[in-house]
Amino acid sequence: xxxxxxxxxxxxxxxxxxxxxxxxxxxxxxxxxxxxxxxxxxxxxxxxxxxxxxxxxxxxxxxxxxxxxxxxxxxxxxxxxxxxxxxxxxxxxxxxxxxxxxxxxxxxxxxxxxxxxxxxxxxxxxxxxxxxxxxxxxxxxxxxxxxxxxxxxxxxxxxxxxxxxxxxxxxxxxxxxxxxxxxxxxxxxxxxxxxxxxxxxxxxxxxxxxxxxxxxxxxxxxxxxxxxxxxxxxxxxxxxxxxxxxxxxxxxxxxxxxxxxxxxxxxxxxxxxxxxxxxxxxxxxxxxxxxxxxxxxxxxxxxxxxxxxxxxxxxxxxxxxxxxxxxxxxxxxxxxxxxxxxxxxxxxxxxxxxxxxxxxxxxxxxx
Numbered sequence: 001x002x003x004x005x006x007x008x009x010x011x012x013x014x015x016x017x018x019x020x021x022x023x024x025x026x027x028x029x030x031x032x033x034x035x036x037x038x039x040x041x042x043x044x045x046x047x048x049x050x051x052x053x054x055x056x057x058x059x060x061x062x063x064x065x066x067x068x069x070x071x072x073x074x075x076x077x078x079x080x081x082x083x084x085x086x087x088x089x090x091x092x093x094x095x096x097x098x099x100x101x102x103x104x105x106x107x108x109x110x111x112x113x114x115x116x117x118x119x120x121x122x123x124x125x126x127x128x129x130x131x132x133x134x135x136x137x138x139x140x141x142x143x144x145x146x147x148x149x150x151x152x153x154x155x156x157x158x159x160x161x162x163x164x165x166x167x168x169x170x171x172x173x174x175x176x177x178x179x180x181x182x183x184x185x186x187x188x189x190x191x192x193x194x195x196x197x198x199x200x201x202x203x204x205x206x207x208x209x210x211x212x213x214x215x216x217x218x219x220x221x222x223x224x225x226x227x228x229x230x231x232x233x234x235x236x237x238x239x240x241x242x243x244x245x246x247x248x249x250x251x252x253x254x255x256x257x258x259x260x261x262x263x264x265x266x267x268x269x270x271x272x273x274x275x276x277x278x279x280x281x282x283x284x285x286x287x288x289x290x291x292x293x294x295x296x297x298x299x300x301x302x303x304x305x306x307x308x309x310x311x312x313x314x315x316x317x318x319x320x321x322x323x324x325x326x327x328x329x330x331x332x333x334x335x336x337x338x339x340x341x342x343x344x345x346x347x348x349x350x351x352x353x354x355x356x357x358x359x360x361x362x363x364x365x366x367x
Contacts, residue, residue, distance in 0.1 A: 001194065001195060001198055002043065002191060002195055002215045002218075002219065003215065003218050003219055003222070004141070005191040005194060005195070006039075006188060006191065006219050006222075006223075007141055007144075007219070007222050007223075010087075010090050010091075010094065010326065011144070011222075011223075011226065012140045012141070012143075012144040012248065012268055012271065013094050013097075013245075013246050013247070013248060013249070013268065013322065014226060014229075014230055014246065014247040014248030014249075014251070015094075015244075015245065015246065015247065015322055015323060015326050016184075016326055016330075017032070017223065017226040017227050017230055018230055018234075018244060018247045019323065019326050019327050020035075020180045020183065020184045021177070021180065021184075021223075021227045022227055022230045022231055022234055022247075024173040024176065024177040024180070025161075025162070025165035025166075025169055025173060025231065026162050026165050026166055026169075026173075027169075027171065027173040027174050027177040028173070028177055028227055028231070029162075029224055029227055029228065029231075030174075030177065031177035031178060031180055031181045031184075032181075032184075032220065032223045032224050032227050033220045033223075033224060034178065034181040035180070035181040035182075035184040035185045035188075035223070036185070036216055036219045036220035036223060037216060037220070038181060038182060038185035038342060039185040039188050039189070039219070040212040040213070040215050040216035040219070041212070041345075041346065042185065042189060042192075042341065042342055042345045042346065042349075043189075043191070043192060043195055043212060043215070044208050044209060044211075044212040045345045045346070045349040045350060045353060046061060046192050046195070046196055046345060046349070047195065047196055047199045047202055047208045047211070047212075048205055048208050048353045049061060049064060049065065049349060049352065049353055049356075050196040050199060051199060051200075051202060051203075051208070052205075052353065052356050052357070052360075053356065055196075057193075058076070058080075058192060058193035058196060058197075059073060059077070061192075061196060062076045064352075065344055065345065065348060065349055065352070066344070066348075072340070075336070075340040076340060076341065078336075079189075079190070079333055079336050079337055079340065079341070080190060080193065081283075082329075082333055082336075083187060083190040083330075083333050084190075084279055084282075084283050084310075085310070085313060085314055085317060085329075086187075086317070086325055086329040086330055086333065087190070087275070087279050088118075088276050088279050088280050088283075088310065088311065088314035089314040089315075089317035089318045089325050089329070090318075090322055090325045090326060090329075090330075091118075091272045091273070091275045091276035091279070092111055092114050092115055092118065092272075092276055092314055092315060092318040093111065093318040093321060093322040093325055094246070094268070094272045094322050095110075095114045095269050095272040095273055095276070096110035096111040096113075096114050096318065097110075097242075097245050097246055097321075097322055098246065098249070098265055098268055098269045098272070099113075099114070099269070100242075101242075101246060101249060101265070102265050107321075108319065111315060111318050111319060112315065114273070114276075115311050115312075115314070115315040115318075117273065118273065118276045118277055118280060118311055119307055119308060119311045121273075121277045122277055122280045122281050122284060122303075122307040122311070123300070123303060123304050123307055125277075136267065136270045136271045136274050139267045139270075139271070140264075140267045140268055140270075140271040141222075143260075143263060143264050143267055144226070144248060144264070145222060145225060146260075147229065147248060147251070147252050147255075147260065147264065148222075148225035148226050148228070148229040149225060149229075150255070150257075151229040151232060151233060151251055151252070151255055152225065152228045152229045152232050153232075154232065154233075154255055157232065158228045158229075158231060158232050161231050161232060162231075182334070182338050182342060183331055183334030183335060183338070184334065185334075185337075185342060186333065186334035186335065186336070186337030186338045186341065186342055187330040187331070187333045187334040187337060189337045189341045189342065190333075192341075205353075205357065226248075229248075229251065230247055230248070230251065232251075233247070233250075233251035233254060233255075234247075236250070236251065236254045237250040237251050237254070244323060245321065245322050245323055246268075246322075248264070249261065249264060249265055249268065252264055276314075280307060280310055280311055280314075283306070283310050284303050284306045284307050284310065287306050288302045288303045288306050289302070290306075293305055293306070317329070
């Protein structure tokens with residue numbers, strides 16, 4: 001689940017990897033690995049705390065983490081809701097960019113059209129979308145990773161590029177690349193609520209560690225493949241007008257596999273659409289019974305109002321473009337997460353988890 005949460009439509013476009021890692025050459029590859037280590041470590045501590053304290057929701061988790069300053073949990077809630085907006089906006093923007101690239105649509109018209117489709121599906125077809133979203137996720141992942149593996153050894157060749165980068169830059173890019181590791185891991189912490197919700201299959205600390213070790217391996221391999229492929233084709237897509245918006249698609253077209261480009265663009269569009277619908281539906285489910293609109297008796301009308309609200313805001317955000325959403329929207333959320341999620345879990349979280357296991361051992365010995 002962590003793999004599918006991380007490697008969704010935003011990952012498959014290549015924009016995330018290009019924004020946070022590719023520009024740093026060899027250090028970008030190391031940074032990508034480090035980002036997945038940080039994320040896996042934080043999620044491990046979150047799962048241990050959630051399971052060891054028998055908590056019921058992500059809100060309880062962050063109150064436990066921040067205790068005795070429980071009210072600080074509001075910062076995760078702010079982060080989470082902003083990331084929901086950014087995720088829907090990036091999905092709309094990515095789908096609109098794909099329509100612009102392949103069907104020559106005007107971007108604004110395409111974004112409005114995609115938003116209208118998302119709104120319709122949230123209100124009337126969310127169940128259907130949820131059923132096919134897993135399938136679309138698998139399709140786009142298989143397609144994207146196939147492109148990454150093939151593309152890494154085409155173009156200029158990854159090993160030639162890595163050698164040239166080391167000669168020119170050495171380790172000079174390491175500081176900035178290191179910061180981006182934390183930023184990338186930070187905004188990926190938006191996965192925590194969904195991951196802890198299904199962590200009932202994990203029974204102890206050792207299983208949590210094993211789970212996150214496997215997650216780390218799977219996720220860093222996928223991310224590194226993405227970075228190496230884009231490094232191999234960076235000189236191509238950066239010289240194409242708008243090529244950096246959907247760099248994986250632009251690189252695929254440059255490889256000469258026309259059928260793969262068509263299949264990839266269709267599956268990418270469907271994946272982004274299903275992502276937007278799934279996230280928007282989750283937001284609607286959380287707020288459709290809010291007091292502000294409780295005077296409206298019809299559940300379907302309340303759902304439509306909330307859906308229209310969230311999708312309208314996301315559509316306006318999408319007008320700034322996918323690259324800006326990922327660079328600035330995700331980026332600033334990443335900095336918030338470093339302060340209020342990553343550092344607390346890597347310090348206070350580790351300490352509290354260690355203490356609770358020490359207490360359990362002591363209780364058993366006394367018994």
